[in-house]
């Protein structure tokens with residue numbers, strides 16, 4: 037793949053040329069954030085980033101700005117409600133000057149409805165999305181309108197007006213609840229709100245979200261579908277999606293008890309629920325029995341690469357797994373299963389599984405505990421073969437050395453997915469690839485085999501990358517990214533290197549790599565757990581996400597643009613992997 041490597045090298049060279057310092061020629065001023073000259077925002081402050089000639093002096097509305105050695109400028113603009121005009125001027129000593137004007141419109145924050153009107157407006161209204169509810173569920177409703185009115189919903193049920201201290205100062209927000217009862221029969225019904233003044237005049241409005249009660253439809257049974265369906269813990273969302281509870285396989289039977297927007301609510305064990313996107317479920321015909329199985333016999337065996345725990349079931353049931361340390365073990369809660377296990381065959385070939393046992397921890401929750409030989413878990417997978425649950429547990433590397441490992445190196449983003457952008461216009465995807473290529477060479481020099489998830493500027497989704505890594509049965513996965521702050525943060529204030537992990541059993545890897553990265557002299561932003569990043573999600577192998585530095589910070593960006601610095605980052609990552617491998621099972 038010489039040609040693509042060459043192309044990548046040229047591309048990076050190009051970035052460095054255009055992104056780095058330019059000291060010749062006429063004065064220029066190029067803003068990259070905000071992305072356009074006119075911005076409408078609800079934020080009270082907005083960051084800016086751009087670049088100019090390194091020797092230019094720059095003013096923002098007359099105030100001198102710091103120009104970094106790369107020519108970067110960055111900072112925050114405080115915004116009043118309404119129109120805010122910012123004039124940037126860049127000037128060279130010879131008088132050559134350029135001006136750039138940005139207009140930021142800060143939208144008016146939500147205000148109380150006027151007392152001189154009588155109306156329900158559509159702000160803050162709940163339900164905002166369609167809901168399926170069953171008996172016992174709590175329907176929470178809310179509307180906003182003229183303050184001080186008598187407010188009701190669903191034909192006379194009272195609403196309570198919240199005090200402005202509960203609403204951030206807004207008057208006229210009314211809230212109510214209703215516990216769904218057996219005789220409630222709603223089919224795609226909007227919630228109708230009524231405000232009434234002292235003269236008996238009324239205003240009404242119906243919610244966008246519609247409610248359906250599903251008791252008469254239960255049990256609704258679905259089967260998981262798609263490559264890697266997952267459970268969400270709740271309905272929360274962030275830029276990487278809601279917090280994920282577990283990744284599953286297709287064909288698992290689920291009991292669906294509700295829906296909010298485009299996610300089904302799934303009942304697992306007693307008091308245990310999960311949510312799953314509707315496109316990951318195929319609904320089964322009415323009359324399909326809900327998930328249930330007696331557990332059959334177990335076999336524990338080893339095949340020289342991993343140990344296998346097999347549990348015979350009659351159906352594919354949902355599970356959630358977790359890891360514990362001291363002693364190290366894997367716990368798998370299987371939902372809808374009832375113990376009928378009479379024997380467990382533990383074949384002498386098993387090496388990593390020290391013992392297995394089970395507990396019926398709820399009337400329909402069956403817990404499998406797998407005790408391990410070594411303190412460090414090197415990966416496990418939960419799957420089905422037919423309806424037999426299979427848990428495979430990887431062995432630690434044969435030798436505690438990089439030379440006995442295959443390491444997956446993942447250069448974040450690529451192609452149309454550019455990642456974050458620095459003040460000079462440097463793209464995260466290019467920086468990640470450059471560091472990842474260094475890391476590949478360093479790891480290969482130290483005897484490791486390396487699987488790159490990308491070697492050029494092509495797009496591939498994180499799901500595809502993950503599938504290739506898991507299929508290739510590699511030992512460790514390192515994702516290389518560069519960090520960036522949000523639009524309302526101060527780019528000059530936040531910098532440093534950080535590492536992230538998802539499963540507690542892989543925390544040590546993130547901590548060890550960060551510890552080595554400290555030697556770069558970078559400020560350390562921290563080692564952060566529970567990060568909801570897809571490539572940190574698998575239990576199949578230890579994974580770590582490295583955020584090399586903040587590309588949004590001009591000092592960090594200058595470092596990231598320096599190929600020697602990227603090589604050093606790669607060297608320190610390799611040191612961290614090496615130390616982890618050598619010491620993980622001391």
Ligand SMILES: [Zn+2]
Nearest residue numbers: 448455517518
């Ligand atoms: Zn990134």
